[in-house]
Amino acid sequence: MTTDPNSKPKDEFYIGYAQKIPPGIRNFLLVLVPGLIALVGILGFWLPSVHNQYSPGALDRTQDFQGVLMAQPVPHLAVPRQGNTREGGAYSRYLLSAFNKAAFDPKALKELSGQWVNLKGLPVYRDHYTLLASAGATAADLPANAPMAPPEGKSLGEFDLSGQIEDSKCYLGVMKPGESATHRNCAIRCISGGVPASLVVQNTAGDRMYFALVGRDGQAINNQILPKVGSPVNVKGEVMQYDDLYVLKANPEEFKL
Amino acid sequence: MSVNYEPVLWNRQKVIYDVVLVGSVVLYLLLFMHFADSIGGSLGVSNLDVRGIRIRAFGSAGFILLHVILSIGPLSRLNRKFLPLLYNRRHMGVTMFTLALWHAHLATGWYHDFGNIEVPLVSLLVSNVSFFTVFRFPFEILGFAALCILMLMAVTSHDFWLANLTAPIWKGLHMLVYAAYALLVGHVVLGALQTNRHLALILVVAVGMVWIVAIHVLSALKEAKQDQAIAIPDQAEFVEVGLVDEIPNNQAKIVCLSGERVAIFKYDGKVSAVSNVCQHQNGPLGEGQIIDGCITCPWHGYQYRPEDGASPPPFIEKIPTFAVKLEGDRIFINPIPNRPGTPVEPAVIA
Ligand code: HEM
Numbered sequence: 001m002t003t004d005p006n007s008k009p010k011d012e013f014y015i016g017y018a019q020k021i022p023p024g025i026r027n028f029l030l031v032l033v034p035g036l037i038a039l040v041g042i043l044g045f046w047l048p049s050v051h052n053q054y055s056p057g058a059l060d061r062t063q064d065f066q067g068v069l070m071a072q073p074v075p076h077l078a079v080p081r082q083g084n085t086r087e088g089g090a091y092s093r094y095l096l097s098a099f100n101k102a103a104f105d106p107k108a109l110k111e112l113s114g115q116w117v118n119l120k121g122l123p124v125y126r127d128h129y130t131l132l133a134s135a136g137a138t139a140a141d142l143p144a145n146a147p148m149a150p151p152e153g154k155s156l157g158e159f160d161l162s163g164q165i166e167d168s169k170c171y172l173g174v175m176k177p178g179e180s181a182t183h184r185n186c187a188i189r190c191i192s193g194g195v196p197a198s199l200v201v202q203n204t205a206g207d208r209m210y211f212a213l214v215g216r217d218g219q220a221i222n223n224q225i226l227p228k229v230g231s232p233v234n235v236k237g238e239v240m241q242y243d244d245l246y247v248l249k250a251n252p253e254e255f256k257l
Numbered sequence: 258m259s260v261n262y263e264p265v266l267w268n269r270q271k272v273i274y275d276v277v278l279v280g281s282v283v284l285y286l287l288l289f290m291h292f293a294d295s296i297g298g299s300l301g302v303s304n305l306d307v308r309g310i311r312i313r314a315f316g317s318a319g320f321i322l323l324h325v326i327l328s329i330g331p332l333s334r335l336n337r338k339f340l341p342l343l344y345n346r347r348h349m350g351v352t353m354f355t356l357a358l359w360h361a362h363l364a365t366g367w368y369h370d371f372g373n374i375e376v377p378l379v380s381l382l383v384s385n386v387s388f389f390t391v392f393r394f395p396f397e398i399l400g401f402a403a404l405c406i407l408m409l410m411a412v413t414s415h416d417f418w419l420a421n422l423t424a425p426i427w428k429g430l431h432m433l434v435y436a437a438y439a440l441l442v443g444h445v446v447l448g449a450l451q452t453n454r455h456l457a458l459i460l461v462v463a464v465g466m467v468w469i470v471a472i473h474v475l476s477a478l479k480e481a482k483q484d485q486a487i488a489i490p491d492q493a494e495f496v497e498v499g500l501v502d503e504i505p506n507n508q509a510k511i512v513c514l515s516g517e518r519v520a521i522f523k524y525d526g527k528v529s530a531v532s533n534v535c536q537h538q539n540g541p542l543g544e545g546q547i548i549d550g551c552i553t554c555p556w557h558g559y560q561y562r563p564e565d566g567a568s569p570p571p572f573i574e575k576i577p578t579f580a581v582k583l584e585g586d587r588i589f590i591n592p593i594p595n596r597p598g599t600p601v602e603p604a605v606i607a
Pocket residue numbers: 182309312313314316317318319320356357358360361364365368381397399400401402403404441444445448449
């Protein structure tokens with residue numbers, strides 16, 4: 001009962017299970033599909049270049065360090081510098097955390113603070129700011145030519161600073177860019193777990209300065225600043241210098257979103 | 258009754274469709290990761306964060322594919338040459354869901370493993386609780402909500418569910434895809450575009466949104482214009498719906514009777530009227546044609562006999578029919594639908 005060929009509909013009609021595609025539709029697809037594939041190619045080529053996934057943070061291999069374990073103002077290891085480097089400070093100060101999103105071994109901090117220790121750590125660094133991820137430390141003998149004990153911090157005065165609060169681990173290291181909205185959850189988990197928090201301040205030339213964060217009395221404020229992590233904040237506080245480590249003393253409510 | 262109803266299984270066109278689909282997705286992912294790698298290398302970045310790059314590659318691939326999926330419907334309404342893309346749209350849906358799922362899996366692991374909340378998913382939901390802010394809003398939760406919708410669509414996507422939920426409910430469920438799209442625009446605007454306020458990125462997201470809204474509005478306008486609404490006089494048994502000459506042979510005219518679309522087909526010197534709604538997925542039967550004596554749906558080729566609205570055996574789909582009569586050149590239809598599959602005598606053109 002099929003119709004005679006002259007009365008066939010003249011509109012082309014595509015049926016997915018038919019063997020033949022009508023020529024008009026076929027020609028259309030022969031332009032459309034390569035066009036779409038070209039668009040995919042352009043996006044795949046172009047999008048990575050406008051993403052900001054290339055921060056200079058890095059990890060190194062795990063290595064042995066020897067230095068003075070410091071619990072205050074933030075947990076860190078003070079490692080004597082080679083040669084006479086008085087101007088920059090006699091020690092390099094490396095922040096400390098555990099390997100996961102957690103504080104450095106509290107037991108070691110309590111028992112060995114102020115003492116020489118051996119510590120196996122994974123350096124995580126960006127610019128000149130370094131954290132060692134480490135499982136713990138063991139007491140070491142006082143080295144024969146040990147320098148004087150690491151100096152106390154000296155106050156540089158009150159400063160008005162604008163920047164972002166970040167964790168001092170993922171931000172410094174492998175996560176790129178490791179800041180702002182996309183990294184906020186991760187930073188919140190790190191900081192609440194006890195990884196030191198830092199204020200990252202950037203000048204218009206793009207140079208960054210880092211300030212480890214503690215309260216006015218030197219107390220930890222990790223849990224109180226969580227609602228302000230990863231957003232632009234403004235803060236007035238006292239800056240302390242410990243050799244190459246800067247510490248900002250400000251109470252949590254002094255950080256303004 | 259001659260019926261060439263081949264089972265809709267794998268055929269050459271379906272294979273080509275899937276090869277192009279999967280091929281483009283793989284091409285995009287490889288290009289994205291390759292160029293991210295080489296740009297990182299040229300900037301001297303050590304320890305390039307490959308997991309972060311994968312998260313972005315999979316997320317953006319899914320988001321781009323969603324734009325394609327959302328474009329096909331309106332584009333085919335505007336120009337029927339796009340219909341071949343619609344034919345296998347479900348494979349696009351499944352592919353998109355897979356990309357999104359992998360993106361979410363990578364992102365949850367990368368940012369939430371090893372924290373002081375053991376279950377990464379819980380960590381995802383409770384870490385940032387600034388719900389009453391705009392720019393600090395936990396954008397991940399928008400992605401999570403979208404993923405739940407996509408998952409619901411994916412698990413109910415098989416024709417088994419289609420048959421058991423009935424096409425209108427299933428279609429309603431599928432319309433949630435627009436909610437998912439809105440959530441994902443929020444996910445991207447409050448997430449990636451906050452970290453990286455690059456003008457070009459903001460522009461591509463905005464252009465994508467304007468495009469999606471524009472083609473939907475255009476196709477809705479076109480459809481509204483085509484919908485010839487016919488007023489039904491009180492107690493009239495038959496309503497005039499047009500002239501025989503308006504309808505090309507083996508095709509149909511669609512009219513709207515009390516909100517319901519009716520397709521009036523002309524074929525073999527006869528006129529029959531059936532519901533415009535395909536039982537498969539609500540395809541517009543009136544935009545189909547009579548092929549081998551059967552009304553053939555333009556979307557996936559389901560077939561119905563014009564005389565009784567029933568699919569030829571062994572198929573069992575049935576659509577409502579309408580009584581038709583002719584007075585000279587004028588076509589009249591009884592606006593009360595017959596139960597699906599009811600035989601109706603076609604009106605013979607004198
Ligand atoms: C549980 C669900 C989800 C989570 C936890 C999640 C998490 C994330 C995170 C953390 C980012 C930022 C990545 C970065 O810059 O490092 C992101 C970006 C993104 N997500 Fe999701 N997401 C989820 C669901 C989805 C879904 C369903 C889609 C849909 C395709 C999607 C699409 C995107 C896109 C397009 C981006 C921007 C990527 C880019 O920077 O180019 N996400 N998501």
